[in-house]
Structure formats: C-alpha cells, structure tokens
Amino acid sequence: MISASHDLLKCPDNVVAPVKATIQFSISDKAGSLDDCLATIESMQISLTRIESRPSKISEWDYDFTVDINAVNFEQVSQVVKSLESFAKQVQIINNAKVPDSTPWFPRTLTDLDPITKKASKIGEGLASDSPGANDAAYCARRAEITKNADTYKTGRPIPFVNYSRVEIETWAVIYNKLTKIVSKFLKSRTGFTLRPIKGIVPSRYFLNGLAFRVFHATQYIRHHTKPLYSNEPDICHELLGHAPLFADPDFADLSQEIGLASLGASYRDMKRLTAIYWFTVEFGLCRQGDQIRAYGGGLLSSFGELEYCLSDKPEIRPFEPAKVAQQKFPFSEYQPVYFVTESFKDAKMRVREFTKSLSRPFSVRYNANTESIEILDSKEKIIRCAQSTDIPTLAQNLESLAQSC
Ligand SMILES: [Fe+2]
Structure with a gap:
C-alpha cells in the first residue's frame, strides 16, 4: 500500500515537487462512468496530466484507464484511490512506492524527462573554447538556433525539423562517405528506442535515467565544417552514425535500458560505477564476432581516428567484467588507453544485470x-x-x- 513516509520528492533543480502517481482502474462501458471518476479527481483539485484508455483484456464490456496525477502528498493519492473505488473496479497505483528519503530524485514517467532537458539546456549552452567553431560567430548563432528546439521540446511531440544548410549538408557528406567505408552494416530490427533532442552534454545521472525509458538524448547541431572528421563533443553525426543504428538491435537496446534502470535513484558511488559501464559499452565498447573484434560503441563508430586506433595493437583490450569495468578510470578528450570486449550484446546484458544486484539501492x-x-x-x-x-x-x-x- 501507500507510504506517507516521504511525501515530497526533489526534482533536478532542487525544487520541491508534488508526488506524481499513476493509477489504473476499470469501468463498465456505460454513460457517465468516466465522468464520475474524473469529477472525483477534479473535486480534490488534483492536476491530471495524462489519461489513456484501452479495452479491458478481462471483460469485453469494460475499459481500462491509466491516469497520471500530481498530488500534494501520498495521503492525497490514497484519497483518490479510495474515491475511485466508489465508481471503478480494480483500482491500483502503478508507480507509487516506499522509496527512502535519501534516494536521489529520478524520473517516474516519460514527462518527468522534461525538466531534465531544461537542466541540460543550461549546461549545454556554451561552446568549448577549444572547439573549431568557438570563434565563428555565424556557426555559434546557427548552433543556438538549432538548440532552441531542445528548450521547448515536450514529451510526445515529434522531433523538431531542422532545415540544414548547404554547408551543414556538405559537412555531413564528408563524414558519411568516410565512415560508411568502415561501418557497412546497420542493424534493422526495431526496439522501441526513441531519440529526444538535447542541447548538449547532460549530467550522466539524467542521461542514464532516460535510457530506462528507452529514450536516448541526442544533439541535433553539426560540427564545424572546417573539421568534418573531428568533434570534441557530441553532435548529430555522433548520434546518428555512432549511436542510432545500434539501438535497432534488441539485445543492445536491452543492455542500454538495463544500465538506465539501474541508474534510477542510484547512490553517488553507484552512479560513478554505472557511468563507467555505460562509457565502456554504449560509447566505447568492443564485441567479439567469430575470431574478430569489432567496435560497437558510438564514440568509436563516429570517430574515424579512434575506430582505427581501437582495433590496432596500441590500446589494452580486456574482457568485459562489469565489476572491473565499473572501477576503470577513463579520459574524456583523448583516445582510450583501455577497451573492454564482450562476447555478445546478450552476454553483456546478462553480466550487467548480474552486476546491478551489487548496487546499494534498496528497491x-x-x-x-x-x-x-x-x-x-x-x-x-x-x-x-x-x-x-x-x-x-x-x-x-x-x-x-x-x-x-x-
Ligand atoms: Fe555518445
């Protein structure tokens, strides 16, 4: 049942947020039933942020409803449930739970990703001084124009359309033509992963939280045209050439979501461990295929230089053991001295799932x-x-x- 032990959650900006809850209930297909249910919620002045319906799988005359509400506290959620029971059947809370007060805030619903995007927007505004485009006023202005999309994006909306300029298209062509000579096969199966625009680098906690929902935060701007084969930060080439194709593989998608789920409410120490595992899989992972080692990490597939380097005899290659990977330090702005090779995405998924049992989260x-x-x-x-x-x-x-x- 419901706990009143922690009645307020903190959202990323440390603003006290109301309790969000998802409630499911079933009602008969007769006039006025839904009106009664909604009226009882409205009478408590509770904000209803989503409502969905579908035919019941149990009774052909019933409909199942799922509603998201923002209540003041858990007691109010409890009152909603009690009131709904007067008009509906099988009333149950889906995502309300006893979470310790010390647990860091984490998103419970897709719409909870909206404040994360806003937070990332503030961080991603500036362009690093060593970026090739840092002193190009026109490029900076164009980048700001594209990243405006991320400021206003809301869950459920289509990805904003960007009308890329001739220079941007030519930059893309240089990268695409170079990389497709190496990365020849994109996986086709569909996994339910979606892309969501982001202004720039987002704190790893919130970035990984998105993966729990099969949401990948992706930038839309493109690198400076004077350096088409280099970028010191993620851009659309990195996202679409490096990451997007892999999310079409069911096991890779599962592996990514596994990391994301483990990150929800994770302690600071566990976040560091999970970030390392993300880094050495989704960004810089290697995988065995037959008697060969292949690169699959997005940071490798979108970097011509590091792709060659990682498959040479220069870096150290170790087997993928999550407990050890989690301890590995890594540089951000130079080639990795160490890579980890997994036997398969399925094997990596099972190992990460096993590893997450060692995390300290009490739920x-x-x-x-x-x-x-x-x-x-x-x-x-x-x-x-x-x-x-x-x-x-x-x-x-x-x-x-x-x-x-x-
Ligand atoms: Fe990336």
Whole structure:
C-alpha cells in the first residue's frame, strides 16, 4: 500500500515537487462512468496530466484507464484511490512506492524527462573554447538556433525539423562517405528506442535515467565544417552514425535500458560505477564476432581516428567484467588507453544485470511500456502483476531482490 513516509520528492533543480502517481482502474462501458471518476479527481483539485484508455483484456464490456496525477502528498493519492473505488473496479497505483528519503530524485514517467532537458539546456549552452567553431560567430548563432528546439521540446511531440544548410549538408557528406567505408552494416530490427533532442552534454545521472525509458538524448547541431572528421563533443553525426543504428538491435537496446534502470535513484558511488559501464559499452565498447573484434560503441563508430586506433595493437583490450569495468578510470578528450570486449550484446546484458544486484539501492524497478512509467517493485502484489506481464529473467531478478530485502 501507500507510504506517507516521504511525501515530497526533489526534482533536478532542487525544487520541491508534488508526488506524481499513476493509477489504473476499470469501468463498465456505460454513460457517465468516466465522468464520475474524473469529477472525483477534479473535486480534490488534483492536476491530471495524462489519461489513456484501452479495452479491458478481462471483460469485453469494460475499459481500462491509466491516469497520471500530481498530488500534494501520498495521503492525497490514497484519497483518490479510495474515491475511485466508489465508481471503478480494480483500482491500483502503478508507480507509487516506499522509496527512502535519501534516494536521489529520478524520473517516474516519460514527462518527468522534461525538466531534465531544461537542466541540460543550461549546461549545454556554451561552446568549448577549444572547439573549431568557438570563434565563428555565424556557426555559434546557427548552433543556438538549432538548440532552441531542445528548450521547448515536450514529451510526445515529434522531433523538431531542422532545415540544414548547404554547408551543414556538405559537412555531413564528408563524414558519411568516410565512415560508411568502415561501418557497412546497420542493424534493422526495431526496439522501441526513441531519440529526444538535447542541447548538449547532460549530467550522466539524467542521461542514464532516460535510457530506462528507452529514450536516448541526442544533439541535433553539426560540427564545424572546417573539421568534418573531428568533434570534441557530441553532435548529430555522433548520434546518428555512432549511436542510432545500434539501438535497432534488441539485445543492445536491452543492455542500454538495463544500465538506465539501474541508474534510477542510484547512490553517488553507484552512479560513478554505472557511468563507467555505460562509457565502456554504449560509447566505447568492443564485441567479439567469430575470431574478430569489432567496435560497437558510438564514440568509436563516429570517430574515424579512434575506430582505427581501437582495433590496432596500441590500446589494452580486456574482457568485459562489469565489476572491473565499473572501477576503470577513463579520459574524456583523448583516445582510450583501455577497451573492454564482450562476447555478445546478450552476454553483456546478462553480466550487467548480474552486476546491478551489487548496487546499494534498496528497491528494484521495472519499466512498464504500457503506461510508459517506472514501477517500483516492493510488494508481493506488484511482483505478481509483474509476473503476469514480464519476461522470466526480470521476474527472477525482482523476486531475488525482494527476498534479500525481507
Ligand atoms: Fe555518445
């Protein structure tokens, strides 16, 4: 049931935020039923931020509704549930849970990613002084024009259209023609991953949090045209050539989401470990294919120079063992001295999943794709509901976590 132990959560800007909750309920297909439910929420002056409906899988005459609300505290969420029970059946809270007060803020729903984008916008405004475009006023202005999209972007909207200029298209062509000689095969299967515009580099906690929702924060501006084969920061070439194709692979997508889920509410120490694992997989990962080693990290696939370097005999190549990877230090602005090679994306996924059991977080989470929200699995009822709709490895992991905390 609901805990009143921590009634306020902190959002990224340290502004006290109301309690967000997702509630599901079923009603019969008769006139006025939904009106009664919505009226009871409105009467408490609670803001309703999302409502979705679908035919019930249990009864052909019923409809299931999912609503997101912003309440003042957990007690108010409890009151909503009680009131809804007068008009609806199977009323249940999806993503409200007993989370310790010391847990860092983390997004519970897709719309919670909006304040993260705003925070990143402030950080990503400036251009590094050593960037090739730093002294080009026209380039800086053009970049600011494109990144304005990230300021105003809201969950659910289409990715803003950018009408790239002739110079930008020519810059893209130089990179694309060079890289496609090496990266010849893009994986085609679909995984549910989506891109979301971002102004620049975002704090790793919030960036990884996005992966939990299968959301990848991506920049849209392009590097300076005088250096088409070099960029000291992410740009659209890095995102689309380096990252996007990999998210079409189901196991890679799962691996990325696994890291993202582990980052939700993670302690500072665990965030450092998860960031290293992200760095040496999604950004700079190597994978064995037959008797060859291939690069798959986005930082490698979008960097002609480092792609050649990482497959040469210069860097040190170690097997992918998450506990060791998590301790590895890494440079940001030069080639990596060490890379980690995994046997397969599936193997990496299973190893990371195993590793996350060693993290200190006292609760476990699951992403509910139907409600696009995070469920905190801290009770028998939630585990049972999870069992009815999830895959067996996730279920086993959640059962194990629950058993350890009992
Ligand atoms: Fe990247």
